[in-house]
Amino acid sequence: MIHDVAIIGAGIAGASLAAALGEGVRVLILEGEDHPGYHTTGRSNAFWHATYGGPQIAPLTLASREPLEEFLSPRGVMTLAHRDSVADLGRMEADYAGMGIRFAMLDRPALEGVLPGLRPEWTAALMEPEGFDIDVAGYHAHCLKQARQQGGTLVTRARVSGLSRQNGVWTVETSAGQFDAALLVNAAGAWADEVAVLAGARPMGVQPYRRTIIQLELAQPVDPDLPMVIDTHGTFYFKPEGANRVWLSPHDETPSPACDAAPEEMDIAVAIDRFQAVMDWPIRRVERSWAGLRSFAPDRLPLFGPDPDVDGLWWCAGQGGFGIQTAPAAAQLCASLIRKEALPLWLAGVDAPAYAPARLI
Ligand SMILES: Cc1cc2nc3c(=O)[nH]c(=O)nc-3n(C[C@H](O)[C@H](O)[C@H](O)COP(=O)(O)OP(=O)(O)OC[C@H]3O[C@@H](n4cnc5c(N)ncnc54)[C@H](O)[C@@H]3O)c2cc1C
Known part of the structure; x- marks a missing residue:
């Protein structure tokens, strides 16, 4: 079976993107660890803070507030x-x-x-x-459940070790076997540059x-x-x-x-x-x-969008210290770009080109 999109990494970035891609997209999430969320996502301070990360991050954080609402508890x-x-x-x-x-x-x-x-x-x-504790585990589980309900598949203990592309199809070698997909998303957190190199792309300096x-x-x-x-x-x-x-x-x-x-x-x-x-x-x-x-990334802005050189490779990485509080907006932004759809109205304040990987070349 050829999946439409294979996402590498099942932290908050990969999980929220899988959910945001919606019905009708055959999504595969490949996670190297036994449990999704084992790395950075499971270790955060679990906080939503509008000004954290700077004025260029705030539009993503502010747009994410409503979609996160049921997972937020007020603190200030x-x-x-x-x-x-x-x-x-x-x-x-x-x-x-x-x-x-x-x-x-x-x-x-x-x-x-x-x-x-x-x-x-x-x-x-x-x-x-308006500062909030975030139920990170709850939101992460909610995203994975939504992805599953939409027909998506999560494979754990599937560390990606090889990537090649022929005739518009990626072949993904993992410790859980080989998978095929039309598009690949790099949501590998700290390993984002290593995954890029496997895909034949230049590292972005993450x-x-x-x-x-x-x-x-x-x-x-x-x-x-x-x-x-x-x-x-x-x-x-x-x-x-x-x-x-x-x-x-x-x-x-x-x-x-x-x-x-x-x-x-x-x-x-x-x-x-x-x-x-x-x-x-x-x-x-x-x-x-x-x-x-x-x-x-070197300019401390995230990387959301297509790789500038390698066809069929997308980035959803470089979320620094704000990857939970911005996840809904980031996921929807990446999903809209991948689906070649206009951004929804609730992302009106988000300047997509500011986060495009192409800005760094
Ligand atoms: C101490 C601390 C406090 C923080 N506090 C906050 C906060 O209060 N609010 C906030 O919004 N953010 C906070 N953050 C930041 C936030 O946690 C991160 O931005 C976010 O978790 C990043 O998610 P991710 O999915 O990109 O990374 P990860 O959760 O690390 O997920 C990446 C996944 O990719 C997998 N992977 C990597 N390479 C491969 C491969 N080759 N094959 C298969 N799988 C692979 C990894 O196993 C990993 O599970 C904090 C971070 C830290 C460390």
């Missing part, structure tokens, strides 16, 4: 400024003017009301009431960077509904996880080869040090820690 997010960097908050607000994002500036007295225990050097914050998260047990209770907190310089973020736990990241970004990423002791120590410089919350212990790879 605040960008915290040290007393030396309060001016950054005004600049940040200006960067997103006209996008319909709600902001509220908080001074120190207001901050004390919202975030008890905040150390005195932190004197202002920009609050975005670089994986390690990011660490630790779960701390606190020696005092905190309000579990506190907003997520991030700083203007991007040196940490944290959010409560229940009544006496936080998820904390040192916002590390260490270049890494594509691999099964694991946290380093030094990054855990840095995270705790930075947290203690912000919050006067006693820590009981580090309960667990994990790391994942956030993969970026």
Whole structure:
């Protein structure tokens, strides 16, 4: 059987695209691991934050909000400024003017009301009431289920090791056997460049960077509904996880080869040090820690669209640190391009050429 589209990678990128391709497209998803979502998708901070990733990512994030609605829980997010960097908050607000994002500036007295225990050097914050926890596993499973209901097939333990194309048909060699497809989508996350090379395409310079998260047990209770907190310089973020736990990241970004990423002791120590410089919350212990790879193209914009050189090869990669919160819009954008259809109205604010791989050549 010749599939219409074979997608390499069953993380959020591949799963959401398989769902968005819709009825009437014979979709095959090939995943190298035992379980879809094992790599970056299963390791995220599970958050929707309109301004995360910059003004060129915000249209994808904003468009994705409604399709994600049933998987979102309100939390809010605040960008915290040290007393030396309060001016950054005004600049940040200006960067997103006209996008319909709600902001509220908080001074120190207001901050004390919202975030008890905040150390005195932190004197202002920009609050975005619309920040949400995402049920990532729920949304990922929903996409895979929809793909299956549309007749799609997911094959796990199918690591792709060879790709060739003849007479408009790709032959895909995997550890689970050989498959044929008319079109191929590279949704291989940290391995995107390696897959491109297998397909005879030039690598786009997709670089994986390690990011660490630790779960701390606190020696005092905190309000579990506190907003997520991030700083203007991007040196940490944290959010409560229940009544006496936080998820904390040192916002590390260490270049890494594509691999099964694991946290380093030094990054855990840095995270705790930075947290203690912000919050006067006693820590009981580090309960667990994990790391994942956030993969970026050189200009830090994602790669959505056809390969510039190789016919029949498409990219859905380079989603960096925003691949969950942008997944519905990204998937629909790629699906519309593949199906040669106009973008739906809900993607009216999305500038498709800005994400085309051809921009990098
Ligand atoms: C610590 C951390 C926090 C994050 N927080 C957030 C957040 O709060 N909000 C947000 O929106 N985003 C967040 N992100 C980013 C988000 O997780 C990623 O952008 C997203 O998961 C990328 O999805 P993906 O499907 O491209 O990659 P992956 O989930 O890594 O999927 C790629 C898949 O391709 C498979 N594959 C690779 N090569 C082959 C091959 N040759 N054959 C077969 N299969 C192959 C892999 O096994 C893998 O399963 C975070 C990331 C990290 C690491």
